Amino acid sequence: MSERLAVLASQTGSLFEVILKKGVKVELMVADRECRALSIAAEAGVPHVLLPRTFKNDFDREAYTLDMLALLREHRIDLVAMAGFMTFFSPSIFAKDAYFLKILNIHPSLLPSFKGDRAVHDAIKAGVKLSGCTIHWATERLDDGPILIQEAVRVDSSDTPESLHEKIKEVERDLYPELLRLLIN
Ligand code: GRF
Secondary structure (H helix, E strand, O other): OOOOEEEEEOOOOHHHHHHHHOOOOOOEEEEOOOOHHHHHHHHHOOOEEEOOOOOOOOOOHHHHHHHHHHHHHHOOOOEEEEOOOOOOOOHHHHOOOOOOOOEEEEEOOOOOOOOOOOHHHHHHHHOOOEEEEEEEEOOOOOOOOOEEEEEEEEOOOOOOHHHHHHHHHHHHHHHHHHHHHHHHO
16 A cells, blocks of 8 residues: 655645656645645645744744644655745654654755755855755754755856756656655555
């Protein structure tokens, strides 16, 4: 029997869209804010939930993480794929009796270089000639955890953060669906 997959997204949902297009079965999509990923799920008939968060100093990360954990359990989710999901969880979700080594993250750099949400800008600023994407198991440390796969892309002198990110996304669109397919079967 295959594992039940959930995808978490916050942004355009372009990766989520490709995951669906490539025939990977998604049992649940969760967004932490209003975003295009929700309409993609609605159009594709994928069960989806908006679990909104605040962006103020009083954001309760632990309460949000526990709500997410409850939602994933309610939908009997086995494997979680973050795809442009911009909220960082507290440690409870990574406990052995929760989703320890069951949550994947995809990041637009060759980790451990350039962690964080400015990864592509930082790579351009540093003048690196190679960047790429990393898929790894998420842990309680940001953009950290065991690496499953990486693929490099060349950075040209004419590249802007936008053009480099697009090159990286091209690679991500092949790698992520393939890896998810392997893991859920
Ligand atoms: C990808 O580049 C991924 O590495 C990063 O967010 C981007 C996907 O976002 N974490 P989206 O699917 O285009 O919204």
